[in-house]
Each structure stands twice: as C-alpha cells, then as structure tokens.
Amino acid sequence: MRSPDADWWDAQAAEYVIGTLANDERRLFERMLLNDADLRALVVGWERRLQPIADTIPLATPSESATLRIRHAVLDAGIAGARASTSSRKVAKSSSATPTILQRPPDRTLGVSAEHEMLVRLRRWRIAFATSMALTGAMAAALAAVMLLPGLTQPPANPDATEVIVADRPPTDTVERVKVSLLSDADGTPRYLVQIDESDGSVRIVSLGAAPTPEGKSYELWVADGESGALRSVGLLPDEGWNARRVEGFSDEVRSPAFAVSIEPAGGSPLDAPTGEVVFQGSIHPVEIEPAASVTDDR
Amino acid sequence: MSKLTEPSASDDADDSLVVLLDRCAHQDIRAFDELYACVSSKLYGVALRLLREPSLAEDALQETFIKIWKKASGYDRRAGAPLAWMTSIARYQSLDMLRGKDRRQQAQSRLDDETRVMTQESSHGLEDGLADGELLQRCLGELEELQARCILLAYRDGYSHDELSERMNRPLGTVKSWIRRGLLSLRECVDALA
Numbered sequence: 039m040r041s042p043d044a045d046w047w048d049a050q051a052a053e054y055v056i057g058t059l060a061n062d063e064r065r066l067f068e069r070m071l072l073n074d075a076d077l078r079a080l081v082v083g084w085e086r087r088l089q090p091i092a093d094t095i096p097l098a099t100p101s102e103s104a105t106l107r108i109r110h111a112v113l114d115a116g117i118a119g120a121r122a123s124t125s126s127r128k129v130a131k132s133s134s135a136t137p138t139i140l141q142r143p144p145d146r147t148l149g150v151s152a153e154h155e156m157l158v159r160l161r162r163w164r165i166a167f168a169t170s171m172a173l174t175g176a177m178a179a180a181l182a183a184v185m186l187l188p189g190l191t192q193p194p195a196n197p198d199a200t201e202v203i204v205a206d207r208p209p210t211d212t213v214e215r216v217k218v219s220l221l222s223d224a225d226g227t228p229r230y231l232v233q234i235d236e237s238d239g240s241v242r243i244v245s246l247g248a249a250p251t252p253e254g255k256s257y258e259l260w261v262a263d264g265e266s267g268a269l270r271s272v273g274l275l276p277d278e279g280w281n282a283r284r285v286e287g288f289s290d291e292v293r294s295p296a297f298a299v300s301i302e303p304a305g306g307s308p309l310d311a312p313t314g315e316v317v318f319q320g321s322i323h324p325v326e327i328e329p330a331a332s333v334t335d336d337r
Numbered sequence: 338m339s340k341l342t343e344p345s346a347s348d349d350a351d352d353s354l355v356v357l358l359d360r361c362a363h364q365d366i367r368a369f370d371e372l373y374a375c376v377s378s379k380l381y382g383v384a385l386r387l388l389r390e391p392s393l394a395e396d397a398l399q400e401t402f403i404k405i406w407k408k409a410s411g412y413d414r415r416a417g418a419p420l421a422w423m424t425s426i427a428r429y430q431s432l433d434m435l436r437g438k439d440r441r442q443q444a445q446s447r448l449d450d451e452t453r454v455m456t457q458e459s460s461h462g463l464e465d466g467l468a469d470g471e472l473l474q475r476c477l478g479e480l481e482e483l484q485a486r487c488i489l490l491a492y493r494d495g496y497s498h499d500e501l502s503e504r505m506n507r508p509l510g511t512v513k514s515w516i517r518r519g520l521l522s523l524r525e526c527v528d529a530l531a
Contacts, residue, residue, distance in 0.1 A: 045521060052520040055425070056492040057432040058501075064436075082417045084520075087527050089421040090470020091492050092428070095386045097378040104395040108373070109366075111399055112406045116364050 051080035055088060219297045221259075221320040229318050230275060232259070232297055241272055251275075258302045260312060274306050275299060296321045354419035355412075362410035369406060376420065377402075380427040387431040387495040397434055401427040435495045476526035484519030487512060 053059050054067050071078050100108075221230040233242040243259065251257055257275040298319045300312035307313045354375070360368030380401055384394040404426050416422045477485045483505060490496040490504070498516075502509045 049517050049520055056488060057495055058491045058498055058516060061436055085417050085421050085425045088492055090473045092383055092424045093470060095382050095493060098382040098385045099378055100381045100395055100398055108399045108402050111403055112369055113366060115403050115406055
C-alpha cells in the first residue's frame with residue numbers, strides 16, 4: 039500500500055509531466071529532480087504512461103529555414119563544447135592578459151549564400167544565449183571564431199547605419215588577433231557581439247536580437263580611450279541585422295577593459311560623452327585565430 | 338530533411354534511436370541529421386500543439402534539439418525510451434515558453450479555439466485510430482469524462498488549472514482534485530494491466 043506521501047509525490051510528478059504545476063512549483067520541482075533519482079524515476083514512469091497521448095498529436099514539418107537554423111545551432115553548440123580538434127592546438131580559457139588560441143572553423147557551406155548563413159545564425163545566437171549561464175572568455179572566443187567565417191562581405195542594407203563598410207575578409211595563412219566583447223543587459227542576457235580587428239581598425243557589431251531601440255532613442259557604444267581614459271564613441275548600434283564599422287585610430291594601444299552602451303537621443307549623444315544611462319556592458323577579451331589545418335565538414 | 342513518417346514504437350526503432358543518440362554524444366553531425374529526419378516532425382507537432390504559433394514552436398524545436406544534442410551523452414534507458422525522452426524535452430521546453438507568455442492572452446485564444454478542439458474529440462477526448470496506447474485509452478475511458486478531458490487538455494494542449502476551470506466552468510479546487518484523482522486512478526489502471 040502506498041503511503042499518502044508517496045501518492046502526493048507521484049501526483050506531483052504526474053502534474054509536472056502533464057504541465058499543470060504552477061510556475062514556482064514547477065521550477066522548484068525541476069531543481070529537486072536534478073538531485074533526486076527516485077523523483078526522476080516517478081517522472082519517467084508518468085512520461086511512459088502518457089506517451090501514447092503524444093502519439094495522437096498530428097505530425098508537422100518545420101520550415102526549411104528553421105531546419106537550417108537548428109542544424110547551425112547544434113553545430114555551434116558542438117564547437118563550444120567540443121573536444122580538441124584534429125590539430126594539436128587546444129582552446130585555452132582567455133583572460134584579459136592571455137590571448138585565446140583557436141582553430142579557424144571549417145567552411146561549412148550548405149549551398150546557401152554566406153550572407154544567408156549569417157542571417158540564420160543571428161537568430162540562433164539570440165536563442166542560444168538567452169538561456170546561457172555565465173559566459174566565459176572561452177565562449178566569447180568561440181563566438182569570434184564563428185564571426186571570422188571567410189567570405190562574409192557586405193551586410194544587408196541598414197538604413198540606421200551612419201557608416202557601412204564592406205569588409206572583405208579572404209582566408210589568411212597568418213594568425214589573426216582580434217578582441218571580442220559580448221554586451222549584456224542588467225539581467226545578463228547577451229544583446230550584442232562586438233569584434234575589433236586591430237590590424238585594420240575595423241569593428242563589427244552584431245545584434246543578438248535585442249529588444250527594439252525605444253522610440254526616439256539610440257543605443258550608442260562607448261569605449262575608454264587607452265591614453266586619456268576618456269570615453270570615446272564607437273558609434274550607434276544597429277537595431278537588427280549587422281554592420282561592419284571602421285573606427286579611426288583603433289589600435290593596439292586600446293587598453294579599455296570593457297565596452298558600455300548608453301541610451302541616447304536619436305542620432306546619438308550631442309556631446310563627446312554619454313548623456314543617458316548605461317544599459318549594456320561587456321568586458322573585452324583578446325583572441326588569436328590560427329588558420330585551419332584542413333577544411334572538412336567532419337568533426 | 339524531415340519526412341512525415343510516423344516513428345515506430347517497435348524495439349528496432351527504439352534501438353536505432355539509442356544508437357543515433359550515442360553517435361550524437363560523440364559529436365557525429367550525420368547522426369544528428371538522421372535523428373532530426375526521424376523525429377523532428379513528431380517533436381514539432383507536439384510543440385506546435387502546445388504553442389500554436391509556428392515561429393514559437395520552431396524556437397521551442399531549436400531549444401529542444403540543442404538540449405538533445407547536449408544531453409545525448411547522459412542518456413540511458415533509465416530516462417525512458419528514447420522517443421519518450423525526446424518528446425518530454427520538447428514538451429517541457431514548450432510548456433516553459435507557454436507559461437512565460439501573457440496568461441490572459443493565451444486563455445482567451447484557447448476559449449476561441451474551443452469549438453475546433455471539441456469537434457475533434459470523441460466522448461473521452463482521444464482521437465480515433467489510436468494505434469499504440471490502447472491500454473491508456475481503455476484506462477482513460479474508465480475515468481469520469483471530465484477527469485479524462487482535463488488530463489488530455491493539460492497534456493496535449495497545455496491548459497493550466499485556471500484555464501481548465503474556466504473552460505469546464507467549475508471551481509478551481511474542483512478541477513485540481515479531478516486531475517489529481519484522475520491521474521492516480523489512471524496509474525492504478527495502467528500499472529495493473531501493463
């Protein structure tokens with residue numbers, strides 16, 4: 039005979055499976071599941087009993103773009119968590135002093151244009167990082183590896199861009215040194231990816247699906263000048279899509295530890311300093327990218 | 338990539354999925370492609386039923402496959418049959434997203450859809466032609482009709498207690514105890530006959 043307690047927990051497990059636990063109850067139950075094998079067994083029992091209901095739900099085909107996007111997301115989840123690649127190079131955790139050495143990712147064309155590939159990746163990043171926990175330097179470095187896919191050229195037309203640079207980046211045989219920063223909001227949700235290529239002073243800014251810029255306002259990106267310490271504007275952030283912006287005078291002397299984004303009137307701050315509050319920020323990580331030893335799709 | 342073929346519940350199909358999951362655990366992207374081709378239509382169907390909007394359901398599907406990919410190395414039979422394991426991931430992901438939306442809004446859209454759902458249900462709420470799960474169908478049939486309907490609407494369509502209370506036009510406490518009692522009766526019946 040089952041005890042009332044046992045029945046209660048079994049009913050909790052059942053309601054968890056069918057989805058009727060209240061939000062806070064459900065979250066608490068999920069945390070308990072992590073540590074309680076008996077509770078997990080109860081849940082599995084209910085999943086098994088009720089699975090035939092799922093079998094009555096009509097099948098449905100996801101769209102082609104969703105399928106592509108999902109495959110990319112999974113591939114990139116594999117990059118972030120993968121073991122060392124076929125070469126002898128290993129990914130090291132980055133710190134503000136030590137660059138991270140990465141393998142250039144293989145060219146994974148799927149028969150679609152590089153631009154389309156980048157666009158489907160944007161949506162993927164928004165979702166993947168909305169659920170990520172603390173971001174390590176290694177993760178930021180992995181993002182940089184993805185950003186440097188060869189062949190990326192002109193971004194889609196962005197009417198809000200004050201300056202759009204065509205940055206044609208053929209694959210090189212040399213080590214590339216870049217700096218990356220993931221700008222997150224106060225909740226820790228990533229909003230933008232910024233990549234600085236100090237060899238040519240170019241800065242790439244990619245929106246990770248942030249909420250639209252408030253009406254009549256702009257987001258402006260700032261970095262501390264390496265010599266004077268004064269905040270210097272990098273430019274306005276795009277609402278969506280991406281652009282590549284060249285910033286004059288961006289050089290190895292930049293020792294700013296972080297980017298910051300402030301909310302400004304439309305068109306940006308009328309001064310040489312922020313006038314609005316800081317809404318996003320992110321530390322800057324140096325990264326070195328080495329040429330790939332081989333270009334294959336097998337991992 | 339995905340085909341509208343019903344994934345079989347046979348042992349052979351199960352074993353194939355287990356092998357694919359093991360290969361995914363070793364970062365085999367071709368195994369992922371095969372897995373996706375096999376189960377995506379089922380998982381997407383489940384997500385779409387719960388979330389109703391294709392773009393949301395696709396988001397849920399993406400999160401589901403990322404989780405499957407990442408958790409593949411930790412999968413073993415104690416977590417259940419592979420398809421049930423993956424279906425559960427899809428359902429919980431979809432439920433998380435569903436509960437995050439404006440509840441008043443979703444309750445209204447459910448009431449608007451009431452006619453469509455009811456005309457698709459038999460008296461105890463299961464569609465005709467249930468191939469597998471005759472056992473479950475029989476046990477659901479032994480419950481009171483409204484108990485069975487609540488369980489189905491919750492599991493399949495993501496109804497919350499509040500929404501069920503509104504739809505059934507019964508007090509919240511009544512609906513909660515229906516579900517609890519109904520689930521425990523279901524367990525007794527299914528486990529006795531299995």
